[in-house]
Every structure is written in C-alpha cells, then in structure tokens.
Amino acid sequence: MNILELKNVGLTYFSKNGETKALDDISFDVKNSEFVSIVGPSGCGKTTILSLISGLLSPTKGSILVEGQDAKISNKIGYMFQKDELFEWRTILKNIYLGLEVQGKLSEEAKLRVDKLLQKYGLWEFRNSHPSELSGGMRQRAALIRTLALQPKIMLLDEAFSALDYQTRLNVVDDVYKILREEKIASILVTHDLAEAISMSDKIVVLTKRPAIVKSIHQVNLLDIPTPFERRESVESKKLFNKIWEELQ
C-alpha cells in the first residue's frame, strides 16, 4: 500500500529577482513504513520536495497524495529539521507538547503517550530540564519525540543529523532508525551523506541538478543487517555507494 504518492510534481519559485524552476517533474511513491532517502546535487530541490509533502508549499503542477488525500490538508506528516528548533524558554516536556498544544490535542491520553516515549527513549530524567542542559544528540532525540507525539504516518528528515559531530551522528542515526522502525513510520530522509542514506533506507531516489527530475530509483536490500552502523560496512552497501556516486558526477 502506498502511503504517499507524488505524480509529475513541479514547482517554480517566484520572487522579485525572477522565477526559479526548482522541480521539473518528480514522481515516486512511498509504501507503508518504508524508509526512503532523497539524494542529489546541492540546490537541486530536495528541501523543496519535503516542503511540498508537508504542505508548507503547494505544487505548481502535479499532485501529492497522502493516503489518497491532498497533502495540503493532511496532518499526518511530521517534519524534522536540520536544527532541533527546541524553544529555550520551554522545558523539554513543554517543548514536546508544542505541536499537541498548537493542534489542540493535548489530552491526558497524549500526555501519557509522551511520558512513555520519554521513558522509552531515555529522556525521562531530563523532562524538566531546558534544552541548553542537553547534549546535541539528546536534543535531536527530544525533537524526534516532539514530532512522534503527534503520531505522524510519515516522517520527513531534512539533514536532521548534520548539525551533530560524526561520533554522535552515527549513534543518533542508529537510535532514530530504531525508533522509526519500531513505531512503523514511513520516512523520507534528505541527506548529503550518501553512505548514511544507503545505511538507513529501503529505497533511494536520485535527483538530477535543478530543475530536478528523478534520475533513478534504487532498491536497497540490507534488511538482514540490523543497524545502520553495521550496514555501512557491508559489501552490498559499498557497491551501491559506488554506483550512485557515479550517477551523481
């Protein structure tokens, strides 16, 4: 079953300095609980695709359907940005409540769910701390729980790990991967790190340079290896790395 479908999506930005055609013709779909990565040259329109899926932008042409419904009105999507965007004046718990507050969903039941997530993912002791008291990895996990609290069906991750140092990054990637798999959430990851994309994904969408079209789609068959960290070492992933690397040149 496809949870997300992009059909011939195009987007042109208009500004005082002229128009920029960012996306020419993008089509791909994402299955239930599938993990998809988007890679492509810098400035080719990856962030634009995520903005479209999340409904922050409307496509100039084509259609985006989330469970058969127009993406603009769907609120089944969680978005994780490059920076954790935690509010310093709120405690971790209150930060996690933010989306629930905005959508008027802060019920006792939702609070219980958040408590469970906090315990499960090791932030329970820090629920009353302020963001500045947490490490980069913990902050990113808090941001993830903030998004999970809204029970999204699809998670969008835009360079979500690139603000972290390499060591932390490898650990956080494993953490986040495990969480998303456990919660059975379909995910779309945008990253400049090709190895990271391969290590986490079921499918990789390669884009051309701007205005982007889909250049190729690769299936990744590494499910028998449990963690992204271990997958990085496999021969299969290295082969795929070289293949996609060639395409991107």
Place this chain on the structure above:
Amino acid sequence: MKNVIPQSKEYAKYLSKAKRTKIFIIIIQIGILLSLIGLWELLAVTGAIDTFIMSCPSRIVTTIATIAASGELWLHISTTLYEAIIGFVIATALGTLLAMLLWWNETLRRILDPFIVVLNSLPKIALGPIIIIWVGIGTASIVLMDVLIMVIITTLTMLAAFVNCDNGKILLLRSYNANKFQILTKLIIPNSICDFIGVLKVNVGLTWVGTIMGEYLNSRAGLGYLIVYGGQIFNLDLVMASTVILCLLAAVMYFAVAWIEKIIKKRYNN
C-alpha cells in the same frame, strides 16, 4: 535559582571569595558616596565654595525637611511619580502593541515605515507648544509628552525583535499548521522577552526625561516644577533638593524594573 550545596573545600573557598568581593564593592561604593557628600559639606563649611550657587548637603536636607513640614513634599513627589509611571506603562504597552500590529501586517509595516522613521528622528520637545494647544495644560499634556518620547523607539525596538525571529522556528510551527496568532503567542512574544526587558530598562530612564520635560513646559506641581521654580527665584537649595529626590526616585524605579526582570526571567528561565 537552584540551591547550590558546597561540595568541596575549593568550592566553599570560591564561594566565600565571591562573597567577599561583592561586599568589598558595596563598601567602596558607599565610601565614594559618603566622601563626596562629606567633601562637599566640608568645602561649604570652610567657605571654599559659595553655597548660594553650589548649595550643600546640610542645606539640601534642611530644604527637604522644610518642604516636608509644609506638607507639600508628598504632593510634588506623587505628582511626578504618577506622571512618570503612567507615561512609562502607556508608552511601553502601546509601543509593544503597535509593534505586534506591524509584525502582523507586512503591508501596513511597509506603508508606515517612512512615517515612523521621521517621527523617531523628530525632537519631541519641538511638539511642546502643539501639545499644549491641543490637549491643554496639566497632567494630560505632561503624560503625552512623556509617551511621545518613548513610544516610537519602543515600537521600533520591539518590531525589530519580532521580525528577527528565527525562520526555522516559524517553519516548525507552520509545519504543525499553526495560525498566525499561535505563532505570535507561542514563539514571537516569548522569543522577544530579552528585548522587552531591554526596552523596560531604557524606558525607565526615558520616562524621567519625558516627565521632567513635560513639567518644564507647564506644571503647577511636581519635581520638575520645583526645579524650574527654584531656578527662577535663584534658590539653588530647592533645585538641588529636587534633583536629589529625583535621583532617589529614579533609583527606586530602576530597581523595581530589575525586580520585574527577575520575575520574567524566572518564568522563562533564561
């Protein structure tokens, strides 16, 4: 504030040293003040300065006591204090509200931009005669002068703070389908608290400028009135006494704002 329990000898030492430095600074400050007052008095007593144009501490105290005895001291203090506080509250609230309005409506912001810039650079004292003709003499014109001095700069400062909010955080809220009002209350306002405290601190100084300026223009009571009156009859004791009271009031009000700052910061913990 968290309770800090000394954990090691070194830490206890560090704390006691910090405390000693603090006490030392306070002692020196009081020392400077007392010696300045003492020196002034000494120069006056020995006749090195002319108390007719320089006044002196003891005469200032006597003057204050005389006004107090006549029962008018409180009238003057309360008049000025009232004008200063009302002006401060109105200008801060109005300026912040205006800034919110301009943040909300970008077109309005662009339309009003040149007008605000011109108004900001206009010396408000130049409006004195117009104010008096339009609203008449009395408290209203003094408060209006006071408000005019603060309101534009408050609007500009708060607007800059609102507009400078991190785009990523706005995007985050928009990804939750937040409406504009939610973005304002959940992000823009709490994010600008530090700037707001800055505005409070600036305004608590400016409000005295505005009030005294207003009282110079027209008044029947107040510390500004006493200063003008003292100057006209060449009674420097009265001028100095009023200035000293003004200093004390300004200090009290500053500490009140510092206290408000503490409460706000505690609430937002940063």
